Amino acid sequence: MSSAHAPVSNPFKQPKAVWAVAFACVISFMGIGLVDPILPALSSKLHATPSQVSLLFTSYLVVTAVAMLVTGWVSSRIGAKRTLIAGLVLIVVFSALAGLSGSIGGIVGFRAGWGLGNALFIATSLAVIVASSSGGFAGAIILYETALGVGIAIGPLLGGELGGISWRGPFFGVAVLMAIALAATVTLVRPTPRPARRTGVLDPIRALRHRGLLTMGLTALCYNWGFFTVLGFAPFPMGLDAHRLGYVFTGWGLLVALFSVFGAPRLQARFGIAKTLYANLVLFSADILVIALFTDNTTVLVCCVIVAGVFIGVNNTVTTQAVMTIAPVERPVASAAYGFIRFIGGGLAPFAAGKLAEGVNVHAPFYVGAASVLLGVVVLATAHRQLGEAERVQAAELAAAAPAAARREELQEEALAEDLGSAT
Template structure:
């Protein structure tokens, strides 16, 4: 009994230390984290305006979903070259090139006259996003005080905040004019560019240069490969919620934005505060399996209520944010810690695989809906999330070396 109390006291002390160190970080980290918030806003920004884009550009739901597919497909493929670039020109230049590309392609997206053009410009946006996001994680981990666990929580907080603010900004600007969110993003990313030029010191290039094949070699590690494959299937659940739910809500841009703002806030809060507590108490793989099964249940319920029960869809969508927040943090931490690869290489390998799921999921969901009705996307996503849980469970031995001590 005394041992249990001692263990519980250690856990509380650890959490208090982590909370304290979260707040005492160098300016460099806060500048990079703020720029990351703006970058992640780009993911959810188009959410509230998906129906408006479909109407204005006379496009089907599946065609509009390609805005996500082109963005994440290029992001996934470009992840394989981000390390090659940043290890040669340094982190700061890589971040700035990524931001500059986002400014250019977000502006061009706002000028699009057809859905094919818009899909193409989103691909260019995805290239900028890959250069920025992969490098930002490595920079944040590199400059944070308090260890990589603290850095990853801060990174996930930036992701959650960006994903929650994206739909809000998209709704406020998109309710006025569907092109406005794209120009709004360009302005925010230009501001982030200036902030990093001023606040981020020149970061030295790594001692060893990353080779193009290094991320592929890194996937030879069983733990990292298991994490990446599980995240690939998990992303079908994540992006079915993000990219398909707007079409069945039957709301204006403001309504969709409000729903996904609530979703994103819960995602951010749970990724920062709930995930570490559960992880310390029960262990990473146990929490991950439980959270994935919970997400599969939520997707099953969304399938039940998808036709005509909008209040239930709203509640389930917002609540799913909690499960997604926990999953995001644990997947990212596993990817960074489970293998002996350098973090930028591990990040590139993991993100390259998981964003392929993000690329496929929106198009698969909307195509299934057009062919078989609005319930099927949720059912299929739920099955794939259960596959993700099975992968984690099956690879538990490979992941357990990363488990923190828990009581």
Template sequence: MTSKSQTAAKPLTIESEAASGILKQPVAVWAVFFAAITAFMGMGLVNPVLPTIAHNLNATPSEVTLLYTSYNAVMAFAMLITGTVSSKLGSKGTLLLGISIIAIVSALGGFAENIWTLVGLRGGWGLGNALFVATALAAIVSLSDSGTAKAIILYEAAVGLGISIGPLMGGTLGSLTWRAPFFGVATLMVFAFILLTLLMPKANIPAVKKAKTPLLAPFHAMKHRSLLVLGIVAALYNVGFFTIMAYAPFVMGLEPKGLGYVFLGWGILLALTSVFMAPKLQQWFGTVKAMIFMLILFALDLTIIGIFATTQWVVISAVIFAGAILGNNNTLITTAVMDAAPVERATASAAYSFLRFIGAAIAPFMAAKLGEVFNSHVPFLVGAGFVFLSVVFIRMNFKHLKHVDTTDPSH
């Protein structure tokens, strides 16, 4: 006989909660959902114009990839303060602050005359995005009345949709001038600001303001081995992720519009698999085993890109296919993090995000530098090595993750 307390202790299951009713959400959830799409469109808008920026501002690929490095590095450290800021301003205030920062720095980026100004502004962009991203996930989870797993899937769907639509718009605008996507981001952020102001009443968000979050809470959360392991795994895996995001545009040999179409396909697969395939994988294999399978597949995909880096059609196909792998893994690892440690989910998210964005900050500059020093094959092979290392690290610490694996026989 299963007791009430045992039922409550059961780990989060994507499939059981997400099987039906995912569209039945309060209007405030949809407000955050559409704002998240807009925010992640902003990230993808700039991606297709990276080679064009390098050409127009007389910058090397490694200098241009610093746009991602500064963005992710600031995001990593800013994630540590998002809980404190959110506990003071509330979800709505924090989301609006983040959107406002992104709108201002992206508009200024459109007027930049050198790469170092853009790198600095992208750091500010990372601060705004950290405030938005960490709070958006926590807000959707707390506002949803249909289960945490559905909320996570909805959030990952917003990420996928934003990432898929953004490059298409960026490529189209970038074919006019590299500055246009920056102004496009600013316009989208103004739209998101209006959307949240109108559709997300303060009265609907008591959960985030119930208590003040200590500044050191994310570091204390990392004392839990399971959360620390998942954070390190995410850092290693994000080296591969951002090698594709930041360096692949330089080896595909496409114009901005062509890059936009490639990353459109990538993002569509990311969105679809995060919603429809990840729940099935968790049901069949369990969260951790499904994660291992996806990480191995991603490492193999990066290896193929590395071997055939000078064969355009292979690189394009493998980049698009990577979207399907990443969509699955993003949902699986986010779900695992939510139940990894006995801490508030916003705190767990901040600790995990800090670690994963450290990996995301290292990858772009490292990939481009390796390409400059050696050749275009090496960055992807090194990225594959980091992803393989994440699998080894999971296997070494598997006993600490059993409680998040929903098909573990002990449950």
């Protein structure tokens, strides 16, 4: 069966444990966009430059990237559930401390601790969802990316409302919501067996010797440079208050969610992995280029930022599936290696954007972001053969999973019919 005609499994038929982790993922990803509406307010209230404020993203994502290298080592020794809990506890503690801080340096430091918890949680949550999912591998990835999109969509809306009260509000909001996610994880997620082989600290680095995984990681680094230039710097030239910034990035996040769940699977089924990614990256680069050309026009800037959600949603789902398929290593190791490279790009981009704006002009960060995403297309093309192999593997997995999924649906329908019969 070719990938062009492969069926898409239902990602929403999942056990309670998967839904519990997905719920925690929603709240975790809310933390990415929650601070977006308050970036200009932080700059004003704490007398910080845009590049200093952008360090909130840099410290968070760079620490997340480096910590990704040890997530497998930790998880293979204490188990996935305990690793999830440890990550959630760290996020609760450091987000609350960020809210209590009175300086930009303190917030940046606490965001670094937040990033450590984020790494433990993100890498492990993806592995748990994939391992526990009953909707197939592709369905598990779609569910994970749905959680990402919903979290990113709700985060700015809540951040804008809380930020309208105080810039401290979003940080305390994350602490409360992650405490709820922690309670859900403790009560609903069952302990998973530890892997037969313990993961070494250097395993993710060794995994990057595989050309396909390294190429996908470098492509993601280029793409995330553009992504986080838009996410981390675009709020400054918009000139909007916290409420309106929240609405803008909520619209952006909704498109991320919709195209992660509905757009990406259909585009991949129609055109395949390679063509979908090539076209999507080119269009995303063009969107950032329009932002660069019309940075001073608030209407164009807002519209292009919202539209960027389409390309980000498609890219996140298709790329994550490709990475987890293309890597000839265990999926947790592949996730850690891939996360290490891509979050480095995401972490450095907002800080570099602030410096470029201060040293050149407000358009420069977006020109660099557009060029970076276009460079990602060139890098991706060097792994065209591996992408084709990933398509064949995914098609085979879907074909193998289809009979089992159909049988589960038959059993569910039979059980429902029996219940109705006994009720009458």
